[in-house]
Amino acid sequence: MFGDDVHVFRPERWPECDTDRRAAMRNSIDLIFSKGRWQCPGRLMALAQINKVLVEILRNFDIQVVNAQKPFRVRLYSSILIEDFKIRVTENSLD
Numbered sequence: 001m002f003g004d005d006v007h008v009f010r011p012e013r014w015p016e017c018d019t020d021r022r023a024a025m026r027n028s029i030d031l032i033f034s035k036g037r038w039q040c041p042g043r044l045m046a047l048a049q050i051n052k053v054l055v056e057i058l059r060n061f062d063i064q065v066v067n068a069q070k071p072f073r074v075r076l077y078s079s080i081l082i083e084d085f086k087i088r089v090t091e092n093s094l095d
Contacts, residue, residue, distance in 0.1 A: 001028050007074060064088045 002025060003013060014022060034040060057063075065071045065087055072085035 001025060060092055062090045062092055 005013075014025070017025070040046075065085075067086060073083045075081040075083065
């Protein structure tokens with residue numbers, strides 16, 4: 001669905017692909033919140049809260065991946081399982 005390099009973080013795959021493939025990729029991620037009549041009623045609130053939390057974390061902490069050559073392993077089931085993802089978190093001293 002997402003190409004041979006699915007395990008590589010490559011956001012440019014979205015604008016590079018054709019319209020039909022982009023629609024198929026978008027439909028595959030719609031499984032999270034569903035769509036149409038059965039759409040999750042808390043979807044917009046959840047996305048807004050995730051955005052706020054991520055911005056605050058990035059503003060207040062310095063986050064570094066410990067092993068940049070092989071940062072993590074991913075297993076795909078009905079959800080995504082990320083293993084061996086080690087990071088170093090330190091508080092920003094911008095004040």
